[in-house]
Amino acid sequence: MASTLSLVDVPANVFVNKGKTNLDSIFHRTGVESAVQEVFNQRILYHDYTLEINPNSNFETYWSVFENRWNFVDLNNDGTYELIMQGQNTNLDEKEFVEMYKKSTNGWEKIHSEVGRLLAYKIHPNTQKIILYQHRYPCCKSASHTIIAVRLLRDKIYTTSRFFVGRDNGDMVGPFYPDSVQYTSSFKLLKNKTLLRWSPKVVEENAFLGYSATNAIIHYDEGAIYKSLYSKDNWSFVLMYSGIVTEQAVVINPANFQFKPVYGWIFEGDN
Secondary structure, eight states: OOOOBOOOOOOHHHHSTTOBOOGGGTOBOTTHHHHHHHHHHTTOOOSTTSTTTOTTOOHHHHHHHHGGGEEEEOTTSSSOOEEEEEEOSSTTOOSOEEEEEEEETTEEEEEEEEESEEEEEEEOTTTOOEEEEEEEOOBTTOOEEEEEEEEEETTEEEEEEEEEEOOSSSSBOOOOSOSOOOOOSOOEEOSSOEEEESSSSOOOSSSBTTTBSSOEEEEEOTTOEEEEEEEETTEEEEEEOSOBOOOOOSSOOGGGOSSSOEEEEEEGGGO
16 A cells, blocks of 8 residues: 655754754663653553553563663653654554653653654753654645744743645645755834745646645735745745744644744745
């Protein structure tokens, strides 16, 4: 059966400013097996070979399959490790998952579960706390991507996210992002109402087969705040922070993006 996933691999340097990708450097293995066995025995795992899926399962079988998907990580730099699992939950899954578990007085508790894969991380220079970045990629006919920043603060997980669209199945016109970008501290304001597109060209036919003739994402109002990350031939790859126009769009619902940044391309000649 052919995979329905699309554009699973994206460059961390484009979507995470100064993100590091050597995840093994923040993971720890000593004691992981016994900790996962505790989680297993609590019957809070919904993976293949777990008690919640098959009451006759045993940990030895589960561990032989899932061992390489588990690690320790100290997200909040308090000297106590959290458990993190990344990979498919079952043999029927195409998508990967990222799950996190925290030790509490009543045992282990799940604090994060999200479709996707880890993309990068940062370490806060003052607190040394770890920020994980996860890429939620599309399947089937979707083109929606989300870059999720995950933090553990005051024993709770907090997330923020950014959005872009794209597919690598040949049914959607790209490129969707440049090979590299330059993040700066400065913000810009749109001088005019501007159309955000998912590729740096004006496409009026067959931009997304079966869904959209054009490569339009949505308009942003005059005065909208954005950052320009890359420019070539009057096209700029940008991250829009505000000013989304409430209008009908094919790939985005503006009601869900009033406070969520969106990546895309604008023609700077319009500004």
